[in-house]
Amino acid sequence: MVKITVAGAAGRMGGHIARAVYNRQGAELAGAFEAPGNPTVGKSLAGVVGLSGAEGVVGDDPAEALAEAQVLIDFTSPASSIKNLKLCATLGKAAVIGTTGLNEAQKKTLVAQAKKVPVVFAPNMSVGMNLMFKLVAQMAQVLGPDYALEVLEAHHDQKKDAPSGTAVRLIEELCRVRGWNYDEVCRHGRVGMTGARTANELGVSVIRGGDIVGEHTVYFIANGERLELTHRAHNRDTFAQGAVRAALWVVNKEPGLYDMQDVLGLREAGKSEQE
Numbered sequence: 001m002v003k004i005t006v007a008g009a010a011g012r013m014g015g016h017i018a019r020a021v022y023n024r025q026g027a028e029l030a031g032a033f034e035a036p037g038n039p040t041v042g043k044s045l046a047g048v049v050g051l052s053g054a055e056g057v058v059g060d061d062p063a064e065a066l067a068e069a070q071v072l073i074d075f076t077s078p079a080s081s082i083k084n085l086k087l088c089a090t091l092g093k094a095a096v097i098g099t100t101g102l103n104e105a106q107k108k109t110l111v112a113q114a115k116k117v118p119v120v121f122a123p124n125m126s127v128g129m130n131l132m133f134k135l136v137a138q139m140a141q142v143l144g145p146d147y148a149l150e151v152l153e154a155h156h157d158q159k160k161d162a163p164s165g166t167a168v169r170l171i172e173e174l175c176r177v178r179g180w181n182y183d184e185v186c187r188h189g190r191v192g193m194t195g196a197r198t199a200n201e202l203g204v205s206v207i208r209g210g211d212i213v214g215e216h217t218v219y220f221i222a223n224g225e226r227l228e229l230t231h232r233a234h235n236r237d238t239f240a241q242g243a244v245r246a247a248l249w250v251v252n253k254e255p256g257l258y259d260m261q262d263v264l265g266l267r268e269a270g271k272s273e274q275e
């Protein structure tokens with residue numbers, strides 16, 4: 001049994017993750033915690049995440065919630081994920097981090113902590129999207145520079161970061177193929193007298209509203225035709241199942257920074273996440 005603690009148990013993802021852990025063969029829910037002051041702290045985990053058989057309460061002390069655990073799954077906020085990862089590194093626990101919107105300093109800290117414990121860090125834990133990361137790179141390669149690249153993402157109205165972590169990753173894949181610098185080519189939400197589109201730009205558009213779980217489209221547009229590759233998440237279970245799969249995979253790995261591409265066996269031979 002792999003013992004897993006869930007951070008942010010009362011969040012949109014937290015409940016799905018706790019239920020996915022509880023229901024997964026080979027996994028055991030070892031604890032759950034929330035931000036100090038969250039109204040669910042001290043309440044029964046069973047009630048908070050809707051699991052009648054679950055024992056214990058939602059804590060607000062990460063060290064206590066991690067005491068019995070081998071792996072932390074954390075979908076919270078950038079600052080909280082970094083704080084929790086530092087604790088995991090001190091305690092010798094593996095971690096799966098799905099939080100998006102980390103700044104450069106936070107990413108550096110994450111890389112440093114992953115030298116001490118094994119960490120899976122990925123902006124999207126769904127199988128379909130991880131295949132799409134590979135497919136868009138192949139499509140950009142085959143279609144070549146005559147095809148304009150545009151990325152559109154849509155999410156619920158509570159999402160805090162934009163563009164989504166998944167969109168950022170899609171753009172990074174496209175830039176890698178084109179030999180582009182991300183910051184130089186991205187055109188975020190064009191407005192005003194923008195002039196004609198140039199060959200060296202990548203348009204990025206963001207939609208927010210209602211309860212959209214997560215949708216991403218990459219457009220490859222030429223004169224005479226266009227291709228559109230879209231991924232639509234129907235529910236958050238698709239991410240939660242991926243996170244639990246990552247936790248079961250990472251538990252006995254050597255310290256290092258891993259990605260869902262590693263978990264799913266999609267990474268090209270010879271390449272590591274650190275590259």
Ligand SMILES: NC(=O)C1=CN([C@@H]2O[C@H](COP(=O)(O)OP(=O)(O)OC[C@H]3O[C@@H](n4cnc5c(N)ncnc54)[C@H](O)[C@@H]3O)[C@@H](O)[C@H]2O)C=CC1
Pocket residue numbers: 007008009010011012013014033034035036038075076077078080097098099100101122123124125126165239
């Ligand atoms: N990698 C992936 O597949 C996915 C990633 N995400 C990302 O996961 C993150 C969370 O998303 P949501 O669940 O929608 O957000 P949310 O706001 O619904 O949930 C976050 C939870 O974390 C809790 N939290 C904040 N600070 C904490 C702390 N110090 N300790 C413990 N808990 C703390 C909050 O109280 C909240 O309940 C976002 O960055 C989002 O982009 C979301 C879906 C899929």
Ligand SMILES: O=C(O)C1=N[C@H](C(=O)O)C[C@H](O)C1
Pocket residue numbers: 100123124155156159160163164165166167213214215
């Ligand atoms: O905040 C969300 O909801 C999601 N965030 C991730 C992202 O930023 O890419 C993944 C998914 O699209 C849902």
